[in-house]
Amino acid sequence: MGKNRKDEQLEQFRVDDRNKKMTTNQGVKVSEDEFSLKAGLRGPTLMEDFHFREKMTHFDHERIPERVVHARGFAAHGEFELYESMEQYTKAGFLCDTSMKTPVFVRFSTVVGSKGSAETVRDVRGFATKFYTQEGNYDLVGNNMPVFFIQDAIKFPDLVHAIKPEPHNEMPQASSAHDTFWDFVANNQESAHMIMWLMSDRGIPRSFRMMEGFGVHTFRFVNAKGIAHFVKFHWKPVLGAHSLVWDEAQKISGKDPDFHRRDLYDSIESEDFPEYELGVQILAEADEFTFDFDVLDATKIWPEEDVPVKIIGKMTLNRNVDNVFAETEQVAFHTGHVVPGIDFTNDPLLQGRLFSYTDTQLIRLGGPNFHEIPINQPVCPFHNNQRDGYNRMTINKGPVSYHNNFLASNTPATSSPEEGGFEHYQEKVEGRIVRNRSDSFKDHFSQATLFWNSMSNVEKEHIAEAFCFEIGKVKNKSVKQQSVDMFANVNLELAKVIADSVGANPPTSSGSAITKASPALSQENMVKKPSTRKVAVIANRNGDVNQLGKVVQEFKDSGLKVEIVSDKLGNIGTLPIAQTFITTDPVLYDAIYVASMSDDKKFKKECNRYVMEAFNHYKAIGATLNAVSILEAKKGNPGVVNSGEVPAFVDAVTAHRHWNREI
Ligand code: HDE
Numbered sequence: 001m002g003k004n005r006k007d008e009q010l011e012q013f014r015v016d017d018r019n020k021k022m023t024t025n026q027g028v029k030v031s032e033d034e035f036s037l038k039a040g041l042r043g044p045t046l047m048e049d050f051h052f053r054e055k056m057t058h059f060d061h062e063r064i065p066e067r068v069v070h071a072r073g074f075a076a077h078g079e080f081e082l083y084e085s086m087e088q089y090t091k092a093g094f095l096c097d098t099s100m101k102t103p104v105f106v107r108f109s110t111v112v113g114s115k116g117s118a119e120t121v122r123d124v125r126g127f128a129t130k131f132y133t134q135e136g137n138y139d140l141v142g143n144n145m146p147v148f149f150i151q152d153a154i155k156f157p158d159l160v161h162a163i164k165p166e167p168h169n170e171m172p173q174a175s176s177a178h179d180t181f182w183d184f185v186a187n188n189q190e191s192a193h194m195i196m197w198l199m200s201d202r203g204i205p206r207s208f209r210m211m212e213g214f215g216v217h218t219f220r221f222v223n224a225k226g227i228a229h230f231v232k233f234h235w236k237p238v239l240g241a242h243s244l245v246w247d248e249a250q251k252i253s254g255k256d257p258d259f260h261r262r263d264l265y266d267s268i269e270s271e272d273f274p275e276y277e278l279g280v281q282i283l284a285e286a287d288e289f290t291f292d293f294d295v296l297d298a299t300k301i302w303p304e305e306d307v308p309v310k311i312i313g314k315m316t317l318n319r320n321v322d323n324v325f326a327e328t329e330q331v332a333f334h335t336g337h338v339v340p341g342i343d344f345t346n347d348p349l350l351q352g353r354l355f356s357y358t359d360t361q362l363i364r365l366g367g368p369n370f371h372e373i374p375i376n377q378p379v380c381p382f383h384n385n386q387r388d389g390y391n392r393m394t395i396n397k398g399p400v401s402y403h404n405n406f407l408a409s410n411t412p413a414t415s416s417p418e419e420g421g422f423e424h425y426q427e428k429v430e431g432r433i434v435r436n437r438s439d440s441f442k443d444h445f446s447q448a449t450l451f452w453n454s455m456s457n458v459e460k461e462h463i464a465e466a467f468c469f470e471i472g473k474v475k476n477k478s479v480k481q482q483s484v485d486m487f488a489n490v491n492l493e494l495a496k497v498i499a500d501s502v503g504a505n506p507p508t509s510s511g512s513a514i515t516k517a518s519p520a521l522s523q524e525n526m527v528k529k530p531s532t533r534k535v536a537v538i539a540n541r542n543g544d545v546n547q548l549g550k551v552v553q554e555f556k557d558s559g560l561k562v563e564i565v566s567d568k569l570g571n572i573g574t575l576p577i578a579q580t581f582i583t584t585d586p587v588l589y590d591a592i593y594v595a596s597m598s599d600d601k602k603f604k605k606e607c608n609r610y611v612m613e614a615f616n617h618y619k620a621i622g623a624t625l626n627a628v629s630i631l632e633a634k635k636g637n638p639g640v641v642n643s644g645e646v647p648a649f650v651d652a653v654t655a656h657r658h659w660n661r662e663i
Contacts, residue, residue, distance in 0.1 A: 153352015
């Protein structure tokens with residue numbers, strides 16, 4: 001793979017310490033690195049041991065503050081290619097020139113948990129993309145859900161305080177299932193729509209590769225003639241959006257807290273590059289007021305059936321980072337990083353973000369020069385009169401650092417819009433200075449009901465169970481009741497189920513009259529592929545080698561990922577056993593196939609555990625004919641393939657989950 005411009009730029013900063021002599025940071029060769037300098041063999045350590053002092057001081061300062069939200073994240077490099085020019089709508093170069101490949105860096109994250117928390121918790125996922133364009137960096141700092149909890153940025157600190165671990169005992173970690181969060185929800189009812197998304201399967205994605213991404217806010221496209229359109233951004237994963245089931249997600253948190261990053265890292269290493277198509281919903285300014293919601297309200301979607309998503313390009317993630325701290329931890333995203341042709345709207349949530357992101361980098365990355373950190377540098381030239389500050393790297397030459405000037409012929413010079421200078425869209429604004437919100441922001445429930453109406457029965461069941469779990473964890477009776485009463489406005493039946501489960505009184509509301517649905521919102525309607533679904537092939541070390549080889553090959557030819565699991569490590573013929581029953585777990589696979597059994601009691605017990613767990617999580621299970629006895633109890637259930645036939649099993653894996661089972 002050739003290097004793109006960003007990769008070339010990063011190359012200047014890469015250092016390989018292998019096969020080199022150890023030195024201090026001053027370049028002095030080190031003669032000894034195991035013993036500190038002492039006065040006498042058993043005497044005190046000496047102050048003059050500069051090597052010890054430097055090594056220890058650097059270590060003492062290794063940590064920086066974790067992100068206040070989205071602390072746990074994982075990132076990769078890639079490229080964006082445009083299918084069709086968007087010139088009609090925007091002058092942004094990377095959205096006009098289809099011959100251009102734009103380097104990107106994408107960081108996925110959970111929101112609530114600390115940097116070391118588990119990855120498969122119920123949470124929103126961050127989906128932040130930095131496009132290194134020829135006209136500067138453009139950051140699309142999105143989430144995997146298209147709406148947000150609040151409508152005005154001033155409430156963000158309250159939301160985050162409520163959802164983070166409670167301050168008196170710092171519990172629970174990475175979870176919204178506690179009193180302060182539901183107290184916030186019930187007393188800030190604009191959160192209703194987002195809560196429906198959070199309680200849905202979208203809150204527990206199967207993989208970062210199988211998540212949609214959304215810019216959430218309404219942005220503006222501006223073309224070369226200065227004409228603007230409203231735009232919403234979507235990322236659509238080529239593999240479709242898919243989820244875990246809750247019991248599985250909780251178990252994975254213990255079995256492999258790195259589940260999502262491992263999946264992303266391994267896919268890229270094995271060249272199964274994650275791909276996402278970029279879609280835009282475009283709306284003429286004249287149509288701003290044609291909806292029953294306000295287009296500036298970030299708690300609302302534009303249903304795809306009303307405003308179609310136009311697919312305009314594809315992003316491929318094709319390179320893992322070299323160093324997680326240098327790149328993933330130090331990358332600084334900001335909604336305010338825009339390029340000519342992309343502009344903001346008056347969405348009050350977006351407006352507040354425009355302040356917050358630079359501000360947070362100042363403390364997190366230690367000063368105003370974070371744009372000089374290699375991962376944050378644009379790939380186009382950048383010049384201005386900003387100087388000094390902590391950790392300044394650039395050596396700006398000459399006496400002039402002000403504008404206007406004569407001494408440097410008034411350079412660095414500004415550019416007219418025709419020359420590529422950023423020109424803010426000249427929106428006409430008028431009004432009184434008020435602390436309030438428009439009445440058009442006050443319907444909090446219609447789209448929450450729209451979301452509910454759009455779900456399949458199984459998805460609805462999952463949502464109800466998630467509510468019962470979360471509100472069931474709330475200790476305060478009144479908060480429980482308030483939450484139940486609030487969601488009766490979304491759907492009465494749902495609220496009754498929750499009330500019954502959590503010991504609250506049945507709601508008295510009459511429910512919602514909204515009947516509209518948006519089929520595009522259901523993950524049941526998304527593309528399902530066998531590609532990269534991970535199968536554990538259970539095999540006895542003394543089993544039929546040829547048959548195993550054949551099955552494994554056929555699975556791989558169908559696009560499945562295979563790991564051979566047995567009771568001990570080693571080889572079966574030439575095939576390596578990747579895991580033992582105890583080094584891995586059924587929750588870490590999409591399907592289980594028993595290629596050969598053993599008479600060993602322990603083997604049978606473990607094999608049975610794998611099959612049962614997969615069965616309970618609605619996954620495909622199969623067995624070759626000589627191992628079929630293991631499936632006896634479950635035969636006849638959907639997705640249980642006891643014929644040994646590989647194509648039938650692959651079909652069962654392709655269906656992802658078989659909900660219609662007797663569990
Ligand atoms: Fe963020 N958000 N956010 N946010 N956000 C941060 O910036 C903030 C919001 C999102 O991988 C912080 O660098 C405010 C919506 C992502 O590095 C901080 C508000 C959406 C990431 C911040 C929001 C997001 C962040 C913390 C309400 C989806 C991780 C560390 C007005 C569209 C980026 C940092 C990464 C991170 C503030 C709401 C997405 C504090 C004030 C809505 C993906 O600046």
